[in-house]
Amino acid sequence: MRGGERAILVGLELEGAREDLSELAQLSATAGVQVLGRVIQRRRRPDPSYFIGEGKVERLREQAELVSADTIIFNDSLSPAQSRNLEERLERKVIDRPQLIMSIFAQHARTKEAKLQVELAQLEYLLPRIRGWGAVLTGLGGGIGTRGPGETKMEQERRRIKRRIQRIREELEKTAKERRVKGKRRQRSGLPIVVLLGYTNSGKSTLLNRLSGTQAHVEDKLFATLDPLVRQAALPDGRRFLLIDTVGFIRKLPPQLVPAFLSTLEAVREADLLLNVLDISNREVFMHLKTVHQVLADLFDNNPWPPLLNVLNKVDLLEGPEGEERLARAINEIRNPVPISALEGEGLDRLLMRIEEELGPPQERLRVRIPYAQAALLDELHRRGVVERAEYDAEGILVEVALAGEPLRRLERRAAEAGLKLERLPFQP
Ligand SMILES: Nc1nc2c(ncn2[C@@H]2O[C@H](COP(=O)(O)OP(=O)(O)OP(=O)(O)O)[C@@H](O)[C@H]2O)c(=O)[nH]1
Ligand SMILES: [Mg+2]
Known part of the structure; x- marks a missing residue:
């Protein structure tokens, strides 16, 4: 088209x-x-x-x-x-x-990977349809044992498409590897990862812009965003986190598109927190929620999901008793509801507070002197936190590191066992 x-x-x-x-x-x-x-x-x-x-x-x-x-x-x-x-x-x-x-x-894909994935889906859709035409033409063309010109042409066309499908698959394999490397780098940045997901047109990119103070592409169109986008945003306590925008979900997604769609959602799997953005002004919002749950169930297979907040967006558009009833029902029936208007800013303070709660206690900055005999600990700190300084002298390594959650508690235990002194440093937002 x-x-x-x-x-x-x-x-x-x-x-x-x-x-x-x-x-x-x-x-x-x-x-x-x-x-x-x-x-x-x-x-x-x-x-x-x-x-x-x-x-x-x-x-x-x-x-x-x-x-x-x-x-x-x-x-x-x-x-x-x-x-x-x-x-x-x-x-x-x-x-x-x-x-x-x-x-x-196809119209909205921007990155090479997104373009390849859409082309792959379209070719796979086309392939059986070409066979269909081939059969018709074969019926019309030549007698028994002869190859009608139509058939030969269709065969050639099919072979050409199959070769192209093979090429695209190989290219995608390569880009997937590169993406995994990038994902690892994101994790190593030490910042918590919050992923925006939800039905198409629900306001994910608008919320990303609001929270990060930048300009991502927003449009009153379905699938305005096709490529995952990463921005930084700050919590009220000054901590920073990574916010990732994703492709919108839709009911009856063509099965050929599912792999393309899921791979753009890979960020969802590394998330510390998911924000499911729902358009509460849409009468179909409960169907949208069901679609989102189905996709997440597929994506996580049998593994537990990261914590999830249901963001009820576009409250500014609710009018009349019907809208109010829908909001009341959503707040009653949907887990962790947070009503907001990404456009007008209503409820964003509370949303940020909820994000802060879900991400757990803030990071701490610590200074510790590690004796050379325990240098392995430095490797671990590199893996689990952000090492801001490591200085080597006669007695050992002086390390300054930012850590949160379980890695922080582990360091505290290890330090107590080994008699290392932990010094808390002030947090610099
Ligand atoms: N009135 C109102 N409109 C909003 C609000 N949030 C988003 N919109 C509008 O909804 C439309 C879709 O917003 P986007 O941010 O592009 O939605 P999205 O979820 O990123 O959409 P896709 O990328 O297509 O999946 C735009 O016209 C926005 O201006 C809101 O709180 N109130
Ligand atoms: Mg978008």
Whole structure:
């Protein structure tokens, strides 16, 4: 998709479910598509050949004719056969939800890695669809045992795509290694890591800007942020921490995109604290929360998650009893809720206090003289804290180090056992 398309949106409402095309409309707008109409059909199950009913296809074609729409966008994933049948009958370009999301990802990817991952997802989506066309052309082309020209071409195309997929996989392998090195460096900086995550458009980048006093890309579009972004921010007590922005979550993410999506979320796994940013002004906020929980469950497999605060953002947009009720329900039902407005600044003081609490006791700066016989301790301090000074003299190494939490308690124990003197230094924010 290039943008500039004129489209009608189509959804299927299956029994017991509720279909709502407003998110698809937002996705379309983000992709630069003009939405001319919305159609919802109620059915017990999708039609295997046309997804919607055959009669409905005809009426959809007439409607598209009337408003001169050139594209029809479906809010689900279509099989290769369904796409093909629909394109033939509708005489227009047919796009499904995964394709739409992937084209937005493609438009927004900035880093080489993000671009490669999106291209990989798109090629993997394309591959079975090319086989579909190949089969059709083979049927039409030559007799038994001969290779129709169509088939040969499709075969060539498929081989070309497979080679490209292989190349991309190799490149991604390399960049993943580099990223792991960077992650280690982040951990070694000794600063606690706080990761912003949450449904797309919930206000993560706005909050990042607020807390760090910098300018990350903010837009009223879905998936404005595709590449993880790191900034520094400060707590009320002067301690600094790293704040990481991530790609937004969405329901029914195309499966091909899941690996790309999860790898951009790798920072989540090294987090000391997660901030799940929820748009409390959105009526679907509880569905958003469920989506976020599912992704986290996948990401952490069976391992425990880091501590998590649920940030209820955009309280400034709540109006009327319906909004108030939603906020009250969220505060009641959602764990660790912190209502804020990232845009207007409401509640940010309390949020910072909660972050401070969750990150535990502040770091301490200590001075200790380590005898050469115990030089191994210096290695450990390098690994677990920030060594600010290490001076070697006749008696040993004079070390100044900033530490927090368990490593701090360990040093205190070791010092007591070995009779080393620990001197507390003032904290310099
Ligand atoms: N009224 C109001 N609008 C907000 C608030 N926070 C964010 N927004 C708006 O919501 C839209 C999305 O904000 P972003 O910060 O880009 O959201 P995001 O979660 O980073 O979105 P993606 O990167 O697309 O996943 C922008 O138009 C923001 O100005 C808020 O507290 N109140
Ligand atoms: Mg963002």
